[in-house]
Structure formats: structure tokens, C-alpha cells
Amino acid sequence: SHILVCTGTGCTSSNSLKIIEAFERELEAQGMAKEAQVVKTGCFGLCAMGPIVMIYPEGACYTKVTPADVPEIVSEHIVKGRIVQRLLHMESDEGGTATSLSETTFYKHQLRIALRNCGVINPENIDEYIGVDGYAALGRIVTEKIPPQQIIDEILASGLRGRGGAGFPTGRKWQFTHDAVSPDGVKFVCCNADEGDPGAFMDRSVLEGDPHSVIEAMAIAGYCIGAQQGYIYVRAEYPIAVKRLEIAIKQAKEYGLLGDNIFGSDFSFNLELRLGAGAFVCGEETALMTSIEGKRGEPHPRPPFPANKGLFQRPTLLNNVETYANITWILNNGADKFAAIGTPKSTGTKVFALGGKITNTGLVEIPMGTPLRTIIEDIGGGCPNGKKFKAAQTGGPSGGCIPASLIDTPMDYDSLGAIGSMMGSGGLIVMDEDNCMVDIAKFFLEFIVDESCGKCSVCRIGTKRLLGLLTKITEGKGTLEDLDTIEELCYHLKSSALCGLGQTAPNPVLSTLKHFRDEYVAHVVEKR
């Protein structure tokens, strides 16, 4: 048997390492140490039900496991082959209780591409990644000397768009950086792993569960654009992700998959980590590169765009973790197959971190274009305690809300933009009938006020003025004129702020004002 135990941040914080110790002890004690192997994996996605233990070949998915449950799992399941029914808690799509993950309503509507190896392999063992075709794409490309343009064309044909939030076509970014001329031939590949939105943990889970998929994709990107050096800018607040990346980079170097003459070819590529110190603005591309250069992480105006003058003034390709996690799947399975998933303008899948007032809190990956209703009602299991779904916030402090009346909106870039929301990087926070939407807007604005770098006055002062007005309204001291001032301030911020942080800061306010204006008005009127 293989006993898979999630060691992502969620399950680790609910004691999964103690469960691993308990399994190792108990297998030994019951004489089953040779019959069963304990494997540490990344996240299965069912974070609310953790710690998760999955046992193969049966595929039994045990949830909310404690170390005290382990002796029974070993004596019943491992020794006698009998599934421990009391530890199965997930609802089956057919009704009743599901034994394996694939039977659950939670998984049935999902399609895992970026998360394909999370919960499947041990992220600290490169052999397991190689065992699922890892480094096959890189090996093929460098040993067969496939022309970079051919690979870029494949990425272009896939229709992949940047998963960090803006949705810019990835292939075009690769093309621009490939075409850019560097004064000394030096170019860079960067990975944005500075995931900072409240409620977002998609990238963390990819790095914790499948770090090599990002490393391999970055090496391929380096080959395509002519770079020999890459940097992963990762939050220092993600210690497990940092540790697994360090292990993965070390193992890849030992296997000759990073460093000089990869696969014996003439292509060399090195990779280093840079740890972010917790500034949300460093997720903005120009600030991120300035921070890697060792300076204060502040944005600067574009143009010049990073594809022409990025890190150390050289052409630089920057993609986020989830974008890279799609690359080798596309190259191994074909652009056509990827483009056939999702919608014509939003191909492939998107990972969402599902949180807030939702039964199945966790990580989900769905084909683009899946209606929000499917995520909330089927995958998410609805709001707990029979409460009514009120709205979902996509994209954290840069995103917008989707009210219950628009629950059938397809989750793709264009449909979300059309209703005044945005895809964002993938945080999806659910609100029920008890939530006050003015409070929600205020919460995100407070975050932005804290995180504004202060470089431009419209953001530094404007967001504070906006927060002051929202506070006045939530305290019942606001007027209807204040609502007009709020809207005016929002439009100034959108049009004049220097970087994306300031430009998108008004989105939660504007979208709640658009869909829940009555709640703002009620705060004003109630007090009179």
C-alpha cells in the first residue's frame, strides 16, 4: 500500500507531520513496515477537511484524521484490507459517502492541469516528478535542439494567458522577450511567487506540491528567450514552499537538469531564489524586479516594459507560478488539447482558492468558463448552516464582487470583466446573507492603505481619503454626497495611479457600489 499524507501548509498546520510519525511507528509495531510506504505529498485541495490521508491502491480518502486514528487505519485497512468508514466524510456525486476523491462532488467538476501532481507525488523527491514525465519536455527540447520559435508558437497556439491576474497572452510575452535585443546578450527569466492577496494560496500550493513543474518551465522559457539565469521571487512567509524549492533546485542541479550543459547540450540555465519581505506591492512586476536588484521594492512607470528593459535593465520574462505550471503540460500534451479546454478566449483551466462562507474551503481547478454556480453549489457545497449565498469576491483587493443574481456568470477573463469584476490571481472569497458588503469593501481598502508604497500621491493620499469616507459611512455618519465623492475618487485612482496596485484598488468599492448600492444607502439613511 501507499499511504499518502498531505504536507501542504493547511494539513501541516493541523498536525499532518504527527500523523506521518504515527504511521511510521504503527506500521513498525504491527509488522507492516515492508508492506506499506508513507509518502509526503502536496495539497489535495480539500483544505477544510484536513488532515487528509489517501491510501492506494484502493484510493480511500480519509479526512479529518488525527494521530489517534492511525492504529485503527493500520490494523483495519493496511492489515485486513477493510476501509475505515467512519473516516470518510466527503459527499459522493451519486449521493451518500464517497470512498475515493474521484467520486466526490468536490472533484467531479474539476480538471487538474496546474495541480496535476499536487497530492500525487512527493515534492521533495525528484525521482517522483521524473516518474510522471517530469523533465521530459526540457530533455526533448534541448537534446533535439528544437528551435525556440517552434516552442513559442506552441505556447501562442495554446492560448494560455497569464494566471497572475492580468490575463496577458503568455506566448506574446515570450515572443517579445525572445525578440528583444540585449546590449550584452544577457536576458533573465523570473517567476512571480509573491502571492499576497488576502485569501489566495494557489501558488503556494503549486510550489509546495510540485516545485519541479515551475523549475522545468522556467528552464524551457530560458531556452526560448535566450536567458541563462532565472530568479524565483517567493514570499518569505511561505516557509514550506521555500524549503521545497531549495530542495528541488538542489536536486535538479545534482541531476544535471539545471546548471551548465543541461542534458549534455550547449544550453545552460541557473536558478536562484529571492525571498520577498512581505510587501504586497512587490507582486507588481517592476517593483518585484527592483527588489531582486536589492533596492527598495517600488514600481516605476512603463514603458519601458520588462520584455525590453527589466531586471538589471535587460530583457526579462516574468510569469507567475500557475502560468509556468501549465507550460510542460502544454508541451507534453499539445497546444490543441489545451486550447480545446475552456472558452475560445480563455483556454485551459484556472485554480481558485475557495474561502470565506463556503462548506468546502480549499483549492479547486476548473475549466475556464465554468459557471460560478458550479463552484459555489457543487464543488463548494454551498454556504454553511443553510445560509443564502450573497456574493463572491474574485481577485482579492484588486478584484470585484459577483452578486448572487449573476451566479451563472462563466468564470473566464472576458465574462468577469464584463460584469465589473476580474479574474485576478484566483482568490475567491464567498459571502453569505450575514455579510455587510460595505464592510467587505472597507476590509480590502484597509489592506491597500497598509500596502500602498506611497510613491505616488494619488494612491498614497487617495486610498486614505477613500477609507476615511468608507469608515464614516460604516459608522453611520456618512451622507449621500459622500457616495458621489467616493465614486469620483475611485475614478481618479483608476486613471492616475502609477501602478496596478493603485489602479485596481477601487475595484472592490466600485463593484460593491454597483451591485449593493442599497447597503451603502442604508448605512447613510439608518442613522438619520
Ligand code: SF4
Ligand atoms: Fe505605490 Fe500606490 Fe503609486 Fe503603486 S499606485 S506606485 S503602490 S503609491
